[in-house]
Amino acid sequence: MSTIEERIAGAETRIFKAVFPNTTNHYDTLFGGTAMQLMDEVAFITATRFSRKKVVTVSSDRIDFNKSIAGGTLIELVGTIKSIGNTSLKVLVEIFIEEMYSDTREKAITGEFTFVAINDQKKPISIL
Ligand SMILES: CC(=O)SCCNC(=O)CCNC(=O)[C@H](O)C(C)(C)COP(=O)(O)OP(=O)(O)OC[C@H]1O[C@@H](n2cnc3c(N)ncnc32)[C@H](O)[C@@H]1OP(=O)(O)O
Secondary structure, eight states, X not given: OOOHHHHHHHHXXXXXXXXXXXXXXXXXXXXXXXXXXXXXXXXXXXXXXXXOSOEEEEEEEEEEEOSOOBTTOEEEEEEEEEEEOSSEEEEEEEEEEEOTTSOOEEEEEEEEEEEEEBOTTSOBOOOO
């Protein structure tokens, strides 16, 4: 039986994407709505891998777009369990930009998402 700390560490989820033209806007940067969709997805996977229960997004907290993400770069999304409640938990999601042809890497976007564990009747149940 693993400890909470081991479950938190084991749930950390990383997804890489190439910023191809079908994900960019007319400024040739990653469309913000696409970024938020990817963030919700990695947060969902993180919450599911932690709890191994059905979870739904109940809230997305502040999302900071600190740097624009140019087309033709790579991005890494990292989901980390930030806190655990009774039926809910919070996931921190960070997006890092990596240039394709150098080792340059920087953080671009951060946000938090709250998930609630639910049963087959869609009612909240213990997250643990
Ligand atoms: C993966 C997906 O695509 S999911 C699709 C999008 N999401 C949805 O459709 C979810 C729709 N929402 C719902 O079904 C309901 O609101 C539920 C089941 C999530 C929660 O039901 P509620 O009756 O509001 O739950 P309740 O008030 O008991 O709160 C449950 C937990 O959520 C937390 N919570 C509720 N609302 C919020 C909120 N706006 N922000 C943060 N936490 C919240 C509560 O603090 C509580 O946490 P705790 O048990 O850890 O202390």
